[in-house]
Amino acid sequence: MKRSRSRTAAILRKELIHIRRDTRSLIIAVLMPVALLIIYGYGVSSDVRNIRMVVVDWCRTRESRALVSSFVQSGYFRIVGGTERYADAQRMLDLGTTRTVLVVPTTFARDLAKGNVTHVQFLVDGSDPTTANVAAGYAEAIVGRVATSAVRQSLARRGQPRPRGVPPIDVRVRVFYNEELRSTNFIIPGLIAIILAMTAALLTSGTIAGERERGTMEQLAASPIQSRELMLGKIGAYSLLAAADVVLVILVGTFWFGVPLRGSVLLLMVASGIFLMAALGLGLLFSARMATQQTALTAAVLSTMVPSILLSGFYFPIRSMPSVIQVLTTLIPARYFMVITRGVFLKGVGWRTLWPQIAMLALLAAVILAGAIRAFRRKL
Amino acid sequence: MPAIECRDLVKRFGTFTAVDHVSFAVEPGAVFGFLGPNGSGKSTTIRILSGLLAPTAGTAVVDGVDVTEDPENVKRRIGYMSQKFSLYLDLTVKENLEFFAGIYGIPRDHRLHRIGEVIEEADLAQVGDVLAGALSVGIRQRLALAAALIHRPRILILDEPTSGVDPLSRRRFWNLIHRHAQDGTTVLVTTHSMDEAEACSDLALIRAGRLVARGAPSELKRQLMPWPILAVTCTRPYDAVAKLATLPGVRDATLHGRRIHTIVENTEEAEHRIREELPKAGHDVQRIERVPATLEDVFLAVAEGVGEA
Numbered sequence: 001m002k003r004s005r006s007r008t009a010a011i012l013r014k015e016l017i018h019i020r021r022d023t024r025s026l027i028i029a030v031l032m033p034v035a036l037l038i039i040y041g042y043g044v045s046s047d048v049r050n051i052r053m054v055v056v057d058w059c060r061t062r063e064s065r066a067l068v069s070s071f072v073q074s075g076y077f078r079i080v081g082g083t084e085r086y087a088d089a090q091r092m093l094d095l096g097t098t099r100t101v102l103v104v105p106t107t108f109a110r111d112l113a114k115g116n117v118t119h120v121q122f123l124v125d126g127s128d129p130t131t132a133n134v135a136a137g138y139a140e141a142i143v144g145r146v147a148t149s150a151v152r153q154s155l156a157r158r159g160q161p162r163p164r165g166v167p168p169i170d171v172r173v174r175v176f177y178n179e180e181l182r183s184t185n186f187i188i189p190g191l192i193a194i195i196l197a198m199t200a201a202l203l204t205s206g207t208i209a210g211e212r213e214r215g216t217m218e219q220l221a222a223s224p225i226q227s228r229e230l231m232l233g234k235i236g237a238y239s240l241l242a243a244a245d246v247v248l249v250i251l252v253g254t255f256w257f258g259v260p261l262r263g264s265v266l267l268l269m270v271a272s273g274i275f276l277m278a279a280l281g282l283g284l285l286f287s288a289r290m291a292t293q294q295t296a297l298t299a300a301v302l303s304t305m306v307p308s309i310l311l312s313g314f315y316f317p318i319r320s321m322p323s324v325i326q327v328l329t330t331l332i333p334a335r336y337f338m339v340i341t342r343g344v345f346l347k348g349v350g351w352r353t354l355w356p357q358i359a360m361l362a363l364l365a366a367v368i369l370a371g372a373i374r375a376f377r378r379k380l
Numbered sequence: 381m382p383a384i385e386c387r388d389l390v391k392r393f394g395t396f397t398a399v400d401h402v403s404f405a406v407e408p409g410a411v412f413g414f415l416g417p418n419g420s421g422k423s424t425t426i427r428i429l430s431g432l433l434a435p436t437a438g439t440a441v442v443d444g445v446d447v448t449e450d451p452e453n454v455k456r457r458i459g460y461m462s463q464k465f466s467l468y469l470d471l472t473v474k475e476n477l478e479f480f481a482g483i484y485g486i487p488r489d490h491r492l493h494r495i496g497e498v499i500e501e502a503d504l505a506q507v508g509d510v511l512a513g514a515l516s517v518g519i520r521q522r523l524a525l526a527a528a529l530i531h532r533p534r535i536l537i538l539d540e541p542t543s544g545v546d547p548l549s550r551r552r553f554w555n556l557i558h559r560h561a562q563d564g565t566t567v568l569v570t571t572h573s574m575d576e577a578e579a580c581s582d583l584a585l586i587r588a589g590r591l592v593a594r595g596a597p598s599e600l601k602r603q604l605m606p607w608p609i610l611a612v613t614c615t616r617p618y619d620a621v622a623k624l625a626t627l628p629g630v631r632d633a634t635l636h637g638r639r640i641h642t643i644v645e646n647t648e649e650a651e652h653r654i655r656e657e658l659p660k661a662g663h664d665v666q667r668i669e670r671v672p673a674t675l676e677d678v679f680l681a682v683a684e685g686v687g688e689a
Contacts, residue, residue, distance in 0.1 A: 003485035010482025014471065021470045215464040219527075222430050222460035223483045224452055 007225050011233025015207075019241060028202050033195045033245050034252075040187050041257050048134040050078040054098040056089050057082065061109035067120070067146050071102065076138045089123070099125045100135050112150050177346040185260070188253040189345040190314040192246060193334045196272065197279045197308040198301075199245055203238050204283030205300035206293040208376070213293060227377040231369070235280050239273070242280070246272045253345075262348030271340045271358060278333040278365035279304055281372045288375040308334035333368075336361045381444065383408040383535055383566035384429060389438035391424050398424040400589035401438070406568060406582070408534075411561045413580030414570040417683045421589040422570040423463070423539055429568065430537050431455045443535050456484070459528035459536045463543065465520050469513030473504055473523055476512055477530060484531035494530060502526040502556060518549025525556060536560065538569040542576060554579050574676045585682050592682055597675055604682060605673040607631060608647045612640040612654060613667040620663045627653055634680055641677055 019025050053071065057064050071077045080098050083089055089101045103121035111118035122139045126132040178185045211217040220230065246269065253259045261268075283300045290296035310316065311325065312334035318326055329335050336357040343349045343357075351358070382405035391399040399421045406412040414422045427433040429440055431451030440447040443457040467476045477498060481491045499505055502522040507515060512523060521542060528536060536557075542550045554576070561567050561581075571577055578597055585593040585600070593604055612633075614620050617640055624633035624642050629650050631643040644650035651668050658665050 006482050006485050006488075010479050013482070014468065014475075014479045017471055017475060018468070214469070215462065215466040216468060218432075218462045218464070219460070219466040220483075221432055222455060222458075222462070223480070224456045224485070225483050 003224075004226070004229055008229045008233045008236070011225070011230055012236045015234055015237030016240070019203075019237060025203055025241075029199055029241050029245060030248075032198060032202070033249055036191060036195055036198070037188070037249065037252050037257075040191050041184055048131050048138075049076060051076055051100055051131065051135050051138075052080045052098040053077040053100045053102055054089050054092050055079055055082045056084070056086060056101060056103040058084070058106045059104045059108040063109040063112055063150070064104045067104060067108075067143070068102065070142055070146055071139075074138065074142055076135070093123060093125055096125070099128075099131065100139070102139075112147075113154060115151065115154055184257050185346060186342070187315075188249075188257055188259045189341040190312075190338050191253075192249050192272065192341050193275065193312060193337045194305070194308055194314060195245055195249055196242055196276055196337075197304045197334055199242050200238065200276060200279035201283045201300035201304040202297065203241065204234065204280050205287045205290075205296040207234055208284060208287035209290055209293045209296040210287075212291075227373050231284060231373050231376055234284065235277065235369075238280050239276055242276050243269075243272070259345060261345050263344035264350055267350060267354070268341065268344045271337060271344075271354075271361065274358065274361045274365050275333055275337040278361065278368050281365065281368035285368065285372040285375055288372060307332045311335065312338045314338055330360075331364070333361055333364045336364075382406055382441075383410070384412075384440075384442050384568060386425075386429065386440040387438055389425065389428060389440055390436045391421075391428060391433065392436045397589050399428070399435070402586070402589070402591050403438075404584055404591060404594060406566055408566050409561055409564050411557065411567045411569065411579070411581045413577050413583045414568065414586060415572065415577050415583055415679060416570075416586035417572060420586045422586050425586070426537050426539055426568060426570055429454075430458060430460050456531075457533055457535060459531070459533035461524050461528045461536075461538045461541055463539045465517075465524060467512050467520070467524055467527055470511060472509050472511055473499070473515070474508045476523065477527055480527045480530045486531060498526040498530055501529075501559075503552075516549075518545050518552070521545055521549065521553055522556065525553065529560070534565060536565055536567045538567065540570055540572070542571075542573065547575070550575065572679075574674065574679065577675050577679070585679070587682060600678055601673045601675065604678045605643075607643050607645060609671050609673055609677060610642045610644055610647065610650060610654070611636075611667075611669050611671045612642055612658075612665065613638065614640070614658055614663040614665045616663055620658060620661070623658065623661050623663070624654065627657055629653060632681060632684065634677075636676070641671070643677070643681065 019029075055068055057068065068079070072079060077100070081092060086103065089098075089103070092098045093101055101121075101123035103123070105119060105121075108118050108120065120143060122136065122143075124132045124136050208217070211220065250261065250265070250268070254261045282304050286299040286303065287296045290299055308314070311318075311321075311329045311332045313329070314334070318329050318335065321329070339357045340354050340361070343354050384406040385404075387403045389399055389402045390397065402421075402425060414426065416422045424433065428435045428447060429442055431447055431454040434448060434451075442454050445453045445457065447454050468479070471479065474495065477495045478491065481495060486494055499508060502525060504519070504523060504526060507519060512520060515523065525541070528538075538557075542553055545553065557567055557569075558579070569576065569580065577583055581596065583593075583595060583597055583600055584591055593600055595603060612620070612624065617635060617638055621633050621635050621640055624630055624640060627650075629645045631645065633640050633642045635641075642650070642654070647670060654668060655665055
């Protein structure tokens with residue numbers, strides 16, 4: 001209908017003027033994604049590199065130095081000190097100057113040469129369990145490799161080519177999709193969902209409550225505008241702003257952080273569009289329901305941003321959540337969108353693989369929008 | 381056919397009856413004033429007539445359309461201006477008008493022309509590109525009126541349009557209203573300002589949800605003020621008001637400036653009694669004269685129930 005289009009267009013144009021003149025919205029729309037990219041791109045990294053290590057080398061032989069240097073060459077450890085005294089090393093662990101201590105006993109080289117069992121001690125600061133686990137894992141792997149090659153060498157010297165006790169299976173791991181196991185590659189595609197959810201919640205939540213606080217809602221209510229038209233006009237305007245954010249994150253993600261974008265950009269944009277409808281709809285729903293901009297904002301943030309970060313699989317794997325929570329996550333739009341962005345960015349998969357996620361996302365968006373329009377109608 | 385007609389209109393909020401069987405009709409081209417104290421139900425009534433609120437009982441027909449049956453149609457036919465300034469402060473005058481032109485579905489090719497017309501009418505040409513937030517209250521009122529008129533409604537509903545506006549701006553505003561009424565627009569306006577009430581061609585007085593009087597301002601004064609009014613000038617008039625009100629034969633006394641408007645049952649008797657009693661209470665009576673009733677006298681008398689014998 002022509003009149004309906006005219007009314008929707010009027011709302012859209014008005015909202016764009018609001019956005020243009022409201023520095024708060026603009027700052028949220030531009031600075032927020034950039035800040036999040038910096039925080040998550042640099043700050044939050046689950047890669048454990050350059051773990052501080054103190055070496056207590058009581059052996060002082062070529063072999064012991066070789067062991068220490070293979071720790072350093074792995075790139076995972078960085079030596080911050082060396083000492084002769086065990087108590088000193090422990091003190092450094094207490095003070096936090098180091099997170100790990102490698103202790104090589106005097107008998108290390110001798111036992112190795114004889115093919116006897118030898119021990120090295122590895123102390124880890126367990127107060128941060130994630131880093132501690134990773135560090136311990138790396139240390140075991142490094143020591144294991146050194147031991148294996150030492151045994152091979154010593155046996156070869158004695159002319160025994162086929163050693164027993166040395167495992168004949170050699171695992172060659174090949175990592176798919178995120179070959180270098182960079183956590184940035186995992187985080188940034190997911191970040192698109194967080195940024196969209198956040199922008200949508202912050203921008204839309206104030207808009208209906210704001211019209212009511214300023215008294216303009218009364219004027220709209222007295223006009224022939226329909227709830228659906230008002231909603232679509234507002235969503236249209238905020239979508240344009242959010243779409244600019246999507247492009248910004250994709251550009252910064254691929255060019256600055258070097259995240260590979262292997263799939264279809266079109267698919268990514270379409271999925272972003274559907275996800276936006278859900279996020280904006282949720283913001284508007286709260287804005288229509290709450291009396292003031294303040295409460296609407298709080299409700300929108302709690303209902304969109306927080307679940308999008310915690311329950312979407314963005315950082316914490318859904319499969320390791322309690323089953324009740326797992327069921328709850330099926331209602332979080334970001335959960336599906338997260339699979340789509342990662343699939344498109346890292347795996348390069350397309351519609352054929354991702355259609356279940358796209359369908360669920362569309363379903364949730366439709367339900368949320370219908371709810372928002374209903375909540376609106378009662379206010380008009 | 382009346383432009384607005386309501387019969388036995390009732391609106392209850394829970395156990396509170398805001399509008400209690402109100403019936404009246406407004407002829408086309410009238411400037412119909414709805415007069416009553418705050419909380420008397422006048423805003424509720426016009427919100428029902430604007431299609432914003434559904435009545436609990438009764439019927440209201442606006443421009444031939446039943447408000448309960450088709451509120452959306454009613455909304456297209458009226459121009460509505462609420463108590464609070466309700467346009468967008470961060471939009472310019474023109475942008476606000478363009479917005480409402482779009483909302484009321486004025487065809488694109490006609491829009492600019494129409495906006496030009498209302499800007500001219502409301503004398504807003506000089507502030508066309510100024511943000512509404514930067515305008516004075518008086519100009520904002522004219523802008524709100526221009527927005528309410530953008531779709532050429534045949535009925536204009538105004539809820540206390542000039543509260544907080546200086547007298548000069550108020551005069552300009554009312555000149556606009558009268559021009560539209562002359563062109564056949566029906567105007568329904570709520571007010572508790574006596575200036576505005578005097579400017580109406582018809583008045584209805586509402587108190588506690590009930591319509592208590594109806595008529596032109598001059599009729600109302602005759603009808604509702606059957607008693608003469610004496611203007612008493614004396615020393616310490618503020619204290620004298622209380623004293624006067626208790627005298628036998630005095631129905632009410634209110635302070636107007638330095639003079640006390642005293643509603644009395646009989647002019648001679650009352651004058652005699654006042655000259656006798658006031659000096660006893662230490663007030664020097666300087667002057668007593670008979671004055672014609674003003675609308676304010678009527679309004680106060682009705683609001684306080686003095687008219688009821």
